[in-house]
Amino acid sequence: xxxxxxxxxxxxxxxxxxxxxxxxxxxxxxxxxxxxxxxxxxxxxxxxxxxxxxxxxxxxxxxxxxxxxxxxxxxxxxxxxxxxxxxxxxxxxxxxxxxx
Numbered sequence: 001x002x003x004x005x006x007x008x009x010x011x012x013x014x015x016x017x018x019x020x021x022x023x024x025x026x027x028x029x030x031x032x033x034x035x036x037x038x039x040x041x042x043x044x045x046x047x048x049x050x051x052x053x054x055x056x057x058x059x060x061x062x063x064x065x066x067x068x069x070x071x072x073x074x075x076x077x078x079x080x081x082x083x084x085x086x087x088x089x090x091x092x093x094x095x096x097x098x099x100x
Contacts, residue, residue, distance in 0.1 A: 012037045017061045020069040024049070039064065039072040040079065 014037045023031040030052040035042035
């Protein structure tokens, strides 16, 4: 059962254990992120599917929903590469010179 993980409240909670599945590979491995305390502070791991299911079923492990995972990924990207910039408006790029 997946629960939607709420946005972090700004405090680190070391009792929280989160996993975010990145990819179910065709060779039987699962690529995933594991976080303690904060969804954005994670390590990338890979396990065979059976081992992953055992790991994920441990008490206290929360599996992030797709929406929560997408939000966490976007925040990570903004930490690494800066906030996404707004696209330029065509009216700002068009040079309207009048001949006199």
